[in-house]
Amino acid sequence: RGSKASSDLRVEFGREFWRSSGKTVNDAIARVRHAFRVESDEERSVRTDTYAVEAVDDELRFVPATASDSPLRWHAHGLVTDGRRESLSGGPTRTRGDTWQQPLATSRSRWVEHVRAAATGAEYTWILAEWPTEARSLTLLTSVDGYRASIDEDHEVRFRQNDSSQELRVGPATLVDANGVQTPIEASLVEGGLAFSLTASMVE
Numbered sequence: 001r002g003s004k005a006s007s008d009l010r011v012e013f014g015r016e017f018w019r020s021s022g023k024t025v026n027d028a029i030a031r032v033r034h035a036f037r038v039e040s041d042e043e044r045s046v047r048t049d050t051y052a053v054e055a056v057d058d059e060l061r062f063v064p065a066t067a068s069d070s071p072l073r074w075h076a077h078g079l080v081t082d083g084r085r086e087s088l089s090g091g092p093t094r095t096r097g098d099t100w101q102q103p104l105a106t107s108r109s110r111w112v113e114h115v116r117a118a119a120t121g122a123e124y125t126w127i128l129a130e131w132p133t134e135a136r137s138l139t140l141l142t143s144v145d146g147y148r149a150s151i152d153e154d155h156e157v158r159f160r161q162n163d164s165s166q167e168l169r170v171g172p173a174t175l176v177d178a179n180g181v182q183t184p185i186e187a188s189l190v191e192g193g194l195a196f197s198l199t200a201s202m203v204e
């Protein structure tokens with residue numbers, strides 16, 4: 001059973017520590033261009049030439065460019081700590097600029113799901129506040145409702161819907177520690193979704 005997620009961990013706009021380098025005028029212009037717009041009291045959205053993102057009722061959903069395609073949601077829903085599985089409970093969401101955030105929590109750890117909209121897709125970041133005491137490994141479980149993940153021979157990662165050509169492509173995953181050190185992470189397939197695993201030695 002997950003604990004209540006706190007909003008204290010949400011990252012201030014423009015202070016994403018994993019993006020501390022490479023900030024340029026063009027980057028600033030792009031962030032303004034892809035900022036969430038107010039559609040109603042309950043809805044915020046970003047629309048580009050290739051996709052749209054809609055934030056409604058504490059959920060973030062993608063709408064592909066093809067009008068006949070239906071919205072889809074990629075999200076973290078569970079965490080396995082040393083073999084023990086728990087659900088992630090979500091707290092209040094927040095949109096600011098080109099970002100959407102939601103705090104997540106289990107009984108032993110606190111996270112933030114952080115999504116940034118860009119021209120050709122969205123950057124997903126899951127922020128862990130602190131490594132759980134004495135934990136040896138963590139595996140973050142993610143899924144897209146109604147879709148199954150696949151990894152081909154070229155290590156291309158996709159979520160596909162069986163009765164549709166619609167798919168969600170997922171780029172390479174990277175662990176970034178508080179000092180900005182980057183370590184590639186390979187995704188694995190778990191119950192039709194994608195899992196990302198960390199060990200204590202990776203974050204020491």
